[in-house]
Structures are given as structure tokens and as C-alpha cells.
Amino acid sequence: MTYIQSANNTHIKQLNKLWIKKERDKTGLYMLEGFHLVEEALRYKEQIKELLLSEEAAVPASWNIDGLDVTMISAEVAKKLSDTENGQGVFAVCRKQEAAELPAGKSFLLLDAVQDPGNIGTMIRTADAAGIDAVLLSHGSADLYNPKVLRSAQGSHFHLPVLSVDLTEAVEELQKRNIPVYGTALEGASDYRKEQAGPFALLVGNEGNGVRPELLEKTTKNVYIPIFGQSESLNVAVAAGILLYHFRENN
Structure with missing residues (x-):
């Protein structure tokens, strides 16, 4: 498990770009923020590339994060990453859905x-x-x-x-x-x-x-x-x- 303390960290600066469409299109990745969305993403763990958790966030014990790339971050980093005014300090970097043809269905x-x-x-x-x-x-x-x-x-x-x-x-x-x-x-x-x-x-x-x-x-x-x-x-x-x-x- 990695720990990042500085908001000026190169990796954090790169992740911050995922709030911009151009970077999402370039990397095939996107960011989720907040307990509800991250918890939902954990049901589809294969789509998660990285989980970022603030040291101040009260992460539920029920969360199954085994096998995931988890990065602990400081409150300063969490604030830097947040796209909302009152961020909860939990983020998931996920892979975009891709499909070569229209899905089946009625x-x-x-x-x-x-x-x-x-x-x-x-x-x-x-x-x-x-x-x-x-x-x-x-x-x-x-x-x-x-x-x-x-x-x-x-x-x-x-x-x-x-x-x-x-x-x-x-x-x-x-x-x-x-x-x-x-x-x-x-x-x-x-x-x-x-x-x-x-x-x-x-x-x-x-x-x-x-x-x-x-x-x-x-x-x-x-x-x-x-x-x-x-x-x-x-x-x-x-x-x-x-x-x-x-x-x-x-x-």
C-alpha cells in the first residue's frame, strides 16, 4: 500500500487531469468520488484500476478491497483531488466501458x-x-x-x-x-x-x-x-x- 502526502506529487497531478474529458479520452480512465459511488464500483472490482483513500476517511469495514491497488493519501491530497466542495476523501480510478458492437437486448x-x-x-x-x-x-x-x-x-x-x-x-x-x-x-x-x-x-x-x-x-x-x-x-x-x-x- 502506497502513501502520498504531498498534493504536488506527480501521480496526483496526473490523476487530477482525469476530471478533464481530453485526459479521459486519452487514457481510457475516469475518476469516481464519494462513498456511494466508490462502494458501487467495488461491486465491479475488475473495472477499478486504483483506489485512493484519505487517512481521515472512515472507510467501512465491510469494503472488500483485497487485490486492489490502494493508495492512502493525506487530507491535503484529498482536497486537491476533490471535484466537490465537501469531499469525502475516497476516490476510485476506473476503466471506461468499451464495446465493438451494440449490446444485445430488447x-x-x-x-x-x-x-x-x-x-x-x-x-x-x-x-x-x-x-x-x-x-x-x-x-x-x-x-x-x-x-x-x-x-x-x-x-x-x-x-x-x-x-x-x-x-x-x-x-x-x-x-x-x-x-x-x-x-x-x-x-x-x-x-x-x-x-x-x-x-x-x-x-x-x-x-x-x-x-x-x-x-x-x-x-x-x-x-x-x-x-x-x-x-x-x-x-x-x-x-x-x-x-x-x-x-x-x-x-
């Missing part, structure tokens, strides 16, 4: 250019709760491993495949598998309550612009959620939750 959530990390994390968590088989993000969406995404997802990214893909190719591949793809749109769409799906893929889009028109042209069918009050629209994560549970119930 239910999918597709995110087209969703920009808000909180929305993405919430939708991953909701997809997990609804028993969806995989979440596919377009390359134009916010980074899956953005710390705000990970905090909002609450560890759900470990429970199902969550991948960054070319959505045009994904839609075509899903349809080849006889999985209908339901886009979300305000025009040329039907009330979602009229749809009774078996296997399905749900496609939701950017917070301001919705799903790209070229993708909507490729979907099996497009649906909308009726608005009964005066609000112009629903938050994309809320809309995704309503639709996922509707389609999942009829799967």
Missing part, C-alpha cells in the same frame, strides 16, 4: 446531443430502474464520464451498458434486429399512449432542439407526450422517464 434508450450532464445521469439512472437493456449516447452528447453525469447516475452506469455511438448507425442496426425505434417529436407524431410496444428503442433529443430531423426520418414511428397545462414542454429526463415506463410496461 429495450434501449438513445440520447441525441443531450447537453446537460444532470439530465444524462438522471436518464441513465431511470433506464436502470426501468430495466432497460442499454443506453446509447450520440457523440454530440455530454461526456458519459463527466463527474456531474456520474453523480446524477448514482452508479447506474455499472448496471447496464452505456456507450457512445454513431446514432444513425445504431438506429439502422436496431431496426435490422426488428426493434422498432420510437423518436420524440412535436410534429408528425402520435400520442404515445396509443402505442403498445414489444421490443423497443426510445430516442430523445437535445434540450433545446429535440432530435435531429435526419434521425427522425429514420425512426419507425415518432411520438409525443400531450401537455395539459400551460408549460411549453417537459424536461427531457422527465419525458424519457414517462415514455420508458410506458413502453417497458408493454414489453
Whole structure:
């Protein structure tokens, strides 16, 4: 077990770069912070490259850290590493999910250019709760491993495949598998309550612009959620939750 006391340590400086997307893309690694997320990661130990624990952190005795590369760090180092105001002093350096092809399954959530990390994390968590088989993000969406995404997802990214893909190719591949793809749109769409799906893929889009028109042209069918009050629209994560549970119930 290694001990690092100085925040100026070369290894710590390198790990701090993992809060930046460019470094995550370069190394294939990302950082988790906090007891809940690290505890969830410990259930999938093969994805953990290194565990960092502050000497002041009250690490639960139930944590099984056998066989892991564990680094003890000073409070100064923990503060330097933290991405939050009130850090808990526990971190896990994890390996990103990689996949050469779309995962198997009968239910999918597709995110087209969703920009808000909180929305993405919430939708991953909701997809997990609804028993969806995989979440596919377009390359134009916010980074899956953005710390705000990970905090909002609450560890759900470990429970199902969550991948960054070319959505045009994904839609075509899903349809080849006889999985209908339901886009979300305000025009040329039907009330979602009229749809009774078996296997399905749900496609939701950017917070301001919705799903790209070229993708909507490729979907099996497009649906909308009726608005009964005066609000112009629903938050994309809320809309995704309503639709996922509707389609999942009829799967």
C-alpha cells in the first residue's frame, strides 16, 4: 500500500487531469468520488484500476478491497483531488466501458446531443430502474464520464451498458434486429399512449432542439407526450422517464 502526502506529487497531478474529458479520452480512465459511488464500483472490482483513500476517511469495514491497488493519501491530497466542495476523501480510478458492437437486448434508450450532464445521469439512472437493456449516447452528447453525469447516475452506469455511438448507425442496426425505434417529436407524431410496444428503442433529443430531423426520418414511428397545462414542454429526463415506463410496461 502506497502513501502520498504531498498534493504536488506527480501521480496526483496526473490523476487530477482525469476530471478533464481530453485526459479521459486519452487514457481510457475516469475518476469516481464519494462513498456511494466508490462502494458501487467495488461491486465491479475488475473495472477499478486504483483506489485512493484519505487517512481521515472512515472507510467501512465491510469494503472488500483485497487485490486492489490502494493508495492512502493525506487530507491535503484529498482536497486537491476533490471535484466537490465537501469531499469525502475516497476516490476510485476506473476503466471506461468499451464495446465493438451494440449490446444485445430488447429495450434501449438513445440520447441525441443531450447537453446537460444532470439530465444524462438522471436518464441513465431511470433506464436502470426501468430495466432497460442499454443506453446509447450520440457523440454530440455530454461526456458519459463527466463527474456531474456520474453523480446524477448514482452508479447506474455499472448496471447496464452505456456507450457512445454513431446514432444513425445504431438506429439502422436496431431496426435490422426488428426493434422498432420510437423518436420524440412535436410534429408528425402520435400520442404515445396509443402505442403498445414489444421490443423497443426510445430516442430523445437535445434540450433545446429535440432530435435531429435526419434521425427522425429514420425512426419507425415518432411520438409525443400531450401537455395539459400551460408549460411549453417537459424536461427531457422527465419525458424519457414517462415514455420508458410506458413502453417497458408493454414489453
